[in-house]
Amino acid sequence: MGLFSSQKVGNNTIERAEYIALPSIEGSLPTQRPTAHNVKKQSFFWVKCYLFVTIGGVFVWMAYAMVLSLPSRAECPVATQEKATPETTAPATTITVTATVTSMLTSAPSSTEKDISETTTSNLKLDAPILGPMDNALLLYYPALPESGTRSIIQPPYINKPPNSRPRVPLFISFTRNNAMLLQTLHSYISSGWPASDIIIIDNSGTMNANPSSLLSASNPFYLDYQTLREVYGVSILQTPTLLSFSQLQNFYIRTAIAMDWQYFFWSHMDIVVLPTSTQPYKSFYAQVLQVLSNTTTLSEEGKPWALRFFNYDFLTLVNVEAMKAIGHWDTFIPYYASDCDFYSRVYASGYDTPESVKVTAGKIYDMPSLVPDFAAKLSAIYTSNGVDEKAYSALTWELEKAQRFKDADQG
Incomplete structure (x- = not known):
């Protein structure tokens, strides 16, 4: 039998294509060779595949066209x-x-509020928290609580009262641990005239809902007294969803400012004390800050645009949000030490002047290693109706300078 076998049916001979078993090369196993019938069968299979792919492609194209026709x-x-x-x-x-995020907290400023030197706000808006008066559990926001008949919010001395017409620029103070140190810093800021309604405490303790729900004892280093902050000091709290590194925290500030359409913001260390200068005519610490804000367009003596301004290094820092958009975020792969050096180098490389190129001051800022005994009483004693009491002021500044020298020596 050859490759094809023939079969007679009547007078006609029909050639029947079939596989014929032939010896293999080795002679052990039979091998198959394609016959004409098998070739036709394979061709029909590929035709079916082609039709399937073509028809499927048409259906996919029709579905895509329908999606494009839907309204955006x-x-x-x-x-x-x-x-x-x-x-x-x-x-x-x-x-x-x-x-x-913006409309959930407060309305964004209009175009007339863009120039910070011309921004003024009514008394009612000045008393409201800068992020809005409404709690928001989703955004982890806890605003200051209004005064009631059973409690009153700490107020600055009359001579340090903030003006009724002023720009609203937020101050971020980040908390990680040591509630008492934070309260000492906060007390000095509010006594210096800084409006509590413009201060936002960033709870970066990384303790989930423990602090808002009062689940930690006061001896816990990560304990943060939400009730005292909101009711007594009149400040708002914005909690980070998890523990952030220093670089991540800076990006959190910037992103919040962009969402709220703020032109500038301040951020501060949580272990400092601020005081006014004793020179005459007297100006409170916050009044001197406002004076710096009124000259934001001329803060660069070299003619370069500015991005950051230091008040005694970065113990208190003023940030230009538009510059942050141009420069970019902090490098989160450098979480702590040297992250500031990296970012400030990028500030200069982006065409902005260095933070130290223009010296701005608003009083005295001390870096504190620990609590000052009877701090509230000592701070209250330095203020008079005309400025500061020289004797009480000198005693307190001497104590603060001594504590700062101790901290510097310990860190060195």
Whole structure:
């Protein structure tokens, strides 16, 4: 039998294609050779595959065309209604389900509020927390609580009262541990005239809901007294979702400022004490800060744009948000030491002057290693109706300078 076998049916001979077993090269196993029938069968298989792919491609193209024909989110009537609702019907501090971070906390400033030197606010808005008066569990935000008949918020001495017309620039003070040290720093800021409504404590303790729910004892180093901060000091608290490194914390400040459309913000260490100078005519620490803010457009003597301004190194820092957008975020792969050196080098490389190129001052700032005994009483004693009491002021500054020298020597 050859490759093809023939079969007679009547007068016609029909050639029947089939596989014929032939000896293999080794002669051990039979091998198969394709016959005409098998070739036709394989060709039909590939034709079916081609038709399947072609028809499937047509269906995919039709589905894609239908998706493209649907209205976009911006054109959707529901989205348009959601966007219009907070602008037309809701108050500035109302929280809606579809609001963004900015509208959930407070309304964004209008174009007339862009120039910080011209920004003024009514007395009612000045007393409201800068991030808004409403709690927001999703954003981990806990605003200051208003005064009531049973409690009163700490107030600065009359001579340090902040002006009724002033720009609203937030001050971030980050907390990681040591609640008592934070309260000492906060007390000095508020006594110096810094509005409590503009201060935001960043709870970076990394303890989940332990502090908001009062689950930690006062002896725990990560304990933060939410009730005292909100009721007695009148400041707001913004909690980080987890423990952030120094670089991540700086990016958190910047991102919050961008979301709130703030032009500038301050950030401060949580273990310092601020005092005014004793020179005459007397100006409070905060009044001198406002004087610096009024000259933000001329803060660079070299003609370069500025990004950061230091008050006694970075114990208190003023940040230009627009510059941060241009420079970029802090490098989170350098979480602690040398991260500031890296970022400040990038500031200069981006065409901005260095933070130290223009010296700005607003009084005295001390880096503290520990608590000052009877600090509140000593701080209150330095202020008079005309400025500061020289004797009490000298005694307190001497004690603070001694403590700072001890800390510097210990770190050195």
